[in-house]
Amino acid sequence: xxxxxGADQASALLAARGVTVSFPVGSQLAxxxxxEERLLRAVDGVDLEVGRGEALxxxxxxGSGKSTLALALxxxxxxxxxxxxxxxxxxxxxxxxxxxxRVQIVFQDPYSSLNxxxxxxxxxxxxxxxxxxxxxxxxxxxxxxLLTLVGLPAEAVSAYPRQFSGGQRQRVAIxxxxxxxxxxxIADEPVSALDVSVQATILNLLDSLRSELxxxxxxxxxxxxxxxxxCDRVAVMYLGRIVEVAPTEELFGTPRHPYTRGLLAAIPxxxxxxxxxxxxxxxxxxxxxxxxxxxxxxxxRCPMAQQRCAEEDPVLAGAAQAPGHLAACHxxxxxxxxxxxxxxxxxxxx
Amino acid sequence: xxxxxxxxxxxxxPAGPAAxxxxPAGPVxxxxxxxxRIAxRMGTVRAVDGVSFDVAAGEALxxxxxxGSGKSMTLRAVxxVLPAEARVTAxxxxxxxxxxxxRTQSELNRIRGPKLAMIFQEPMSALNPVMRVGRQIxxxxxxxxxxxxxxxxxxxxxxxxxxxxxxxxRRFRAYPHEFSGGMRQRVMIAIALSCDPEIILCDEPTxxxxxxxxxxxxxxxxxxxxxxxxxxxFVTHDLPVxxxxCQRVAVMYGGQLVERGAVGDVLLDPRHPYTRGLVRSAPxFDYVRxxxxxxxGAPPSLITPPPGCRFHPRCEFAEEDCRVSxxxxxxxxxxxxxxxxxxxxxxxxxxxxxxxx
Numbered sequence: 001x002x003x004x005x006g007a008d009q010a011s012a013l014l015a016a017r018g019v020t021v022s023f024p025v026g027s028q029l030a031x032x033x034x035x036e037e038r039l040l041r042a043v044d045g046v047d048l049e050v051g052r053g054e055a056l057x058x059x060x061x062x063g064s065g066k067s068t069l070a071l072a073l074x075x076x077x078x079x080x081x082x083x084x085x086x087x088x089x090x091x092x093x094x095x096x097x098x099x100x101x102r103v104q105i106v107f108q109d110p111y112s113s114l115n116x117x118x119x120x121x122x123x124x125x126x127x128x129x130x131x132x133x134x135x136x137x138x139x140x141x142x143x144x145x146l147l148t149l150v151g152l153p154a155e156a157v158s159a160y161p162r163q164f165s166g167g168q169r170q171r172v173a174i175x176x177x178x179x180x181x182x183x184x185x186i187a188d189e190p191v192s193a194l195d196v197s198v199q200a201t202i203l204n205l206l207d208s209l210r211s212e213l214x215x216x217x218x219x220x221x222x223x224x225x226x227x228x229x230x231c232d233r234v235a236v237m238y239l240g241r242i243v244e245v246a247p248t249e250e251l252f253g254t255p256r257h258p259y260t261r262g263l264l265a266a267i268p269x270x271x272x273x274x275x276x277x278x279x280x281x282x283x284x285x286x287x288x289x290x291x292x293x294x295x296x297x298x299x300x301r302c303p304m305a306q307q308r309c310a311e312e313d314p315v316l317a318g319a320a321q322a323p324g325h326l327a328a329c330h331x332x333x334x335x336x337x338x339x340x341x342x343x344x345x346x347x348x349x350x
Numbered sequence: 351x352x353x354x355x356x357x358x359x360x361x362x363x364p365a366g367p368a369a370x371x372x373x374p375a376g377p378v379x380x381x382x383x384x385x386x387r388i389a390x391r392m393g394t395v396r397a398v399d400g401v402s403f404d405v406a407a408g409e410a411l412x413x414x415x416x417x418g419s420g421k422s423m424t425l426r427a428v429x430x431v432l433p434a435e436a437r438v439t440a441x442x443x444x445x446x447x448x449x450x451x452x453r454t455q456s457e458l459n460r461i462r463g464p465k466l467a468m469i470f471q472e473p474m475s476a477l478n479p480v481m482r483v484g485r486q487i488x489x490x491x492x493x494x495x496x497x498x499x500x501x502x503x504x505x506x507x508x509x510x511x512x513x514x515x516x517x518x519x520r521r522f523r524a525y526p527h528e529f530s531g532g533m534r535q536r537v538m539i540a541i542a543l544s545c546d547p548e549i550i551l552c553d554e555p556t557x558x559x560x561x562x563x564x565x566x567x568x569x570x571x572x573x574x575x576x577x578x579x580x581x582x583x584f585v586t587h588d589l590p591v592x593x594x595x596c597q598r599v600a601v602m603y604g605g606q607l608v609e610r611g612a613v614g615d616v617l618l619d620p621r622h623p624y625t626r627g628l629v630r631s632a633p634x635f636d637y638v639r640x641x642x643x644x645x646x647g648a649p650p651s652l653i654t655p656p657p658g659c660r661f662h663p664r665c666e667f668a669e670e671d672c673r674v675s676x677x678x679x680x681x682x683x684x685x686x687x688x689x690x691x692x693x694x695x696x697x698x699x700x701x702x703x704x705x706x707x
Binding site for chain 1: 416417530531532533560561562563564565566568569587588589590591593594614617618627628629631632633634635636638639641642643644645648
């Protein structure tokens with residue numbers, strides 16, 4: 001059983017199959033002399049599918065490989081192993097312009113992702129011309145249409161990024177992504193840099209664009225409240241692997257992986273119960289991706305780790321009783337999961 | 351906090367619960383009608399405009415608002431680390447009944463050093479990158495409490511254990527870059543605790559952290575508060591975080607306090623339209639709405655703030671009187687206060703919001 005069972009095979013628009021992305025670290029010369037290379041495996045054999053018109057969330061701690069996976073899916077960084085498929089077709093490492101248009105990405109920080117020396121109109125016109133989205137004589141009109149689409153005045157074409165607030169800049173970034181009429185929009189923490197009252201406008205915009213344009217959305221976020229508000233399905237990443245994927249309410253209602261349970265328990269709540277006085281939901285820091293634990297990679301922080309977890313790497317698999325729900329834990333679908341074992345490192349419980 | 355001259359007679363014993371303040375009656379920190387002005391090319395910025403609040407011993411007060419609301423400036427004024435262009439133009443900051451505003455710098459260092467501590471959002475820029483972590487924790491007790499180098503080091507080790515840094519003997523000699531974000535924040539907390547302060551000012555201490563690490567740090571802070579009776583002022587824009595750690599909350603808008611009260615009351619039953627707007631615009635994990643309701647418009651200019659209530663241009667309940675009359679905080683029953691002239695209407699609207707849920 002693979003992650004392909006998670007979404008309907010026929011409706012998968014963008015898919016990752018065994019995608020692995022590594023970064024060389026340390027001195028490359030020393031590595032070559034010693035005939036060995038130190039690789040940081042940021043994404044480690046990930047299978048994931050984004051359905052047509054679906055909003056999929058990718059959640060996890062920093063360093064879990066969420067953003068690297070997004071770069072691989074968008075083609076900004078080629079995968080070392082595995083393949084990215086769009087509409088059932090495997091995309092080459094160097095994508096053609098036509099393929100590149102299909103998957104667009106919006107980054108977290110609208111202050112650094114926009115060229116400060118280019119007007120908004122200039123950015124949009126460049127894209128529209130290079131990719132020949134519309135005939136040349138309609139480029140100016142199309143730029144204005146895009147700005148209206150994201151809720152900016154059409155006069156904004158002649159303005160520079162510095163003249164906008166953070167929320168407006170993020171709208172410009174979204175307009176730029178939409179200029180190429182993509183099928184999939186990847187949003188990497190699109191509201192983390194914005195004030196609370198402004199976040200709402202951007203989240204509402206993403207939601208309405210999705211329903212109006214039939215866009216598929218891959219939302220990367222650490223804010224589970226945002227995810228619950230916006231997404232149909234959630235994939236949880238930990239140290240380069242997807243450890244659980246399920247429809248949103250199913251995942252938040254009956255989480256199967258102990259890491260997901262810990263993440264949920266760690267969310268600050270407006271109304272919180274008395275249990276918040278106890279031990280933290282998940283103890284310790286995630287291990288370095290350079291020293292991934294053998295066996296299950298979560299076992300060093302897992303409250304119910306067993307001997308088996310140190311020996312056997314669990315695969316992402318489902319069970320008959322929960323269709324569309326996959327989890328990479330030996331005990332995910334067991335009738336009686338083992339109790340807290342104390343095998344996990346408990347050095348810094350506070 | 352490490353900037354200080356002259357040792358001070360040793361404070362309360364290192365471990366053990368410190369009896370804070372002049373008995374349970376008086377507040378540890380009492381800020382009265384604080385005004386901070388910043389000179390800029392465009393004109394004078396009224397960054398903090400008549401803010402009053404107090405913090406009791408062992409209490410955690412949340413100071414909530416968006417960027418530019420004046421919450422960080424308020425905190426900096428209390429600590430006495432305002433930027434060069436800014437100064438306190440009116441009001442009092444009473445720490446154990448002593449007004450900090452009228453003191454000279456060296457007097458301030460002596461009074462404030464051991465009593466006040468601060469935790470910043472970015473531990474990496476607040477810690478000294480070329481000084482061993484243990485020595486940074488030991489510095490405060492050496493300077494303010496007159497500890498010997500060896501005794502201060504012992505104290506640092508004990509603090510590192512208390513804030514949950516594993517293997518403190520080895521980590522004592524490490525540098526900040528060798529720590530993860532969460533561990534660095536624990537180091538900051540250990541430094542803040544090193545002189546047994548009465549109050550710790552926290553400026554978004556968990557905003558840069560992952561949710562799992564944030565959870566660890568919040569629980570640690572809550573536990574330390576319980577154990578040692580230290581008070582917290584917690585600045586953040588994250589309402590659920592405030593709900594988690596604070597007992598009382600003060601909401602700031604445009605340099606002024608607009609609402610104050612017990613955390614549960616204010617966040618679930620807001621009596622100022624801005625508070626209601628904040629609550630309705632943030633997605634809530636436990637309550638998924640069809641769509642989020644943003645606050646229309648933009649925050650006011652603090653150089654030429656709108657007359658009357660500063661929120662009136664964005665407020666759906668605004669009447670003629672809101673545009674004209676000043677709106678000081680008015681006391682309501684139940685220890686609450688609001689600056690809204692028409693808070694009953696906001697109350698009704700908030701009740702209707704809940705009924706829809």
